[in-house]
Amino acid sequence: MLAPFEIHEPATVSEAVDMLTHYDEDASIYAGGTELLLIMKEGLVHYPHLVNIKTIPQMDAIRLGIDEQRLKIGAQATHRQVEQSSLVQEHIPLLSEAAAQIGNLRVRTTGTIGGNLCFAEPHSDPATLLLACGASLDLSGTNGVRTVPIEDFFTGLFETARKPDEILLAISVPILPVGSGSAYSKFSIHARPTATVAVILHMQDSIIDSARVALGSVGPTPVRVVQAEEILRGEKPGDELFAAAAAHAQAATDAVDDIYGSAAYKAHLAQVLTQRALEQAATRAGAGDRVH
Amino acid sequence: MIVSTEVKTIDLRLRVNGKEVAASIEPCALLLDFLRDQLGLKGAKRSCDVQVCGTCTILLDGAPVSGCCTLAYEAHNRSVITIEGLTQNGILHPIQQAFLDASAVQCGFCTSGMVLTVKSLLAQYPQPTTAQIKAYLDGNLCRCTGYWNILTAVRQAAQVMASTGALSP
Numbered sequence: 114m115l116a117p118f119e120i121h122e123p124a125t126v127s128e129a130v131d132m133l134t135h136y137d138e139d140a141s142i143y144a145g146g147t148e149l150l151l152i153m154k155e156g157l158v159h160y161p162h163l164v165n166i167k168t169i170p171q172m173d174a175i176r177l178g179i180d181e182q183r184l185k186i187g188a189q190a191t192h193r194q195v196e197q198s199s200l201v202q203e204h205i206p207l208l209s210e211a212a213a214q215i216g217n218l219r220v221r222t223t224g225t226i227g228g229n230l231c232f233a234e235p236h237s238d239p240a241t242l243l244l245a246c247g248a249s250l251d252l253s254g255t256n257g258v259r260t261v262p263i264e265d266f267f268t269g270l271f272e273t274a275r276k277p278d279e280i281l282l283a284i285s286v287p288i289l290p291v292g293s294g295s296a297y298s299k300f301s302i303h304a305r306p307t308a309t310v311a312v313i314l315h316m317q318d319s320i321i322d323s324a325r326v327a328l329g330s331v332g333p334t335p336v337r338v339v340q341a342e343e344i345l346r347g348e349k350p351g352d353e354l355f356a357a358a359a360a361h362a363q364a365a366t367d368a369v370d371d372i373y374g375s376a377a378y379k380a381h382l383a384q385v386l387t388q389r390a391l392e393q394a395a396t397r398a399g400a401g402d403r404v405h
Numbered sequence: 406m407i408v409s410t411e412v413k414t415i416d417l418r419l420r421v422n423g424k425e426v427a428a429s430i431e432p433c434a435l436l437l438d439f440l441r442d443q444l445g446l447k448g449a450k451r452s453c454d455v456q457v458c459g460t461c462t463i464l465l466d467g468a469p470v471s472g473c474c475t476l477a478y479e480a481h482n483r484s485v486i487t488i489e490g491l492t493q494n495g496i497l498h499p500i501q502q503a504f505l506d507a508s509a510v511q512c513g514f515c516t517s518g519m520v521l522t523v524k525s526l527l528a529q530y531p532q533p534t535t536a537q538i539k540a541y542l543d544g545n546l547c548r549c550t551g552y553w554n555i556l557t558a559v560r561q562a563a564q565v566m567a568s569t570g571a572l573s574p
Binding site for chain 2: 115116117118119120146147150151154163193213216217218219220222223304
């Protein structure tokens, strides 16, 4: 059962910001509700005022940025919209692939990509993937709009750099150039994954010239495995190289023992999944004709 | 933290199984409770209560949602289909008939959610692949039959619906 609350329907972002400022700690943004209603039902939090930002038009639009170098994904786009967007499928196919693996169909139908990021659940699929993509987030608050790189957004378990009066407007994701290969590896025994790895490689003349590796679900926030990225750069893809990179992923886990598995098991999974993701990404990048 | 004791209500207007419904609800009312307790539609069941099991599946504008985690408020000016809306004049919907024919039902607790999810599947993919069936039914758990007969039922329903042109309701 939910404790009583009022629902407010702002027509614009600035109206929503005003409401959040006015009600302060008594208010929460309400978007898809997939995470918020769960913790409210459990009685872990109570907000007498919910600000329903789904009433603001255009917040779910997915479009190319003006420079055509990035995709702008409206924060209110549902996982299902991200999965089925032809723009996402064309330019960042892995994001569509990963969106299709979130929760279940009902969660994907209502849950939004922005809500997912702002809730900062440590097992979030989009968070890990977007970290590998080098995404940035546009936030609007009392002091105007600012852009935060996703690496600075997740500050802890369920904690982000978003200020209480700020609303996430859109996620800006660089489009992958031709010659890129990406892969997302995931292991789940419950509704939420035990370990997730996102890899994006770019190859030129059979050499890896850029690599991004992100690790999720095995610590309080998703992390980039910078050491793995460094040893991959400038090298030819191969088993030994990938094993060395995967060892760095294993070392980068900050896991605890919980229902998803022991810390040691999660570290092991991080290594195995990184190796697999690297192999798959390299094969896709090697195909070379388009973005994979 | 201020918890208001004064209960404000919302005037809800929606279409349930093809019929216009108007009701007064609290903003915190869940769609599942509204359907079961205020409208007496008991086909959607509460089980896990956390959007995992699928027994409370209903269709909101044709898309499956969990009644247990959806505010009734969300249904304003929209269309809700529950399992009670599938049988027309005493004749089972082809999906319901296929579940019976394929013995895809044992205790039946998960069945209404399964059938509604399959309805949305066949609306989008009239001839679904096994992968598409599994992707849709991934979030509907059955704890007695196993899933084989359910997959068979979906394929049979797709066939029957294609041959009879039965697409709605």
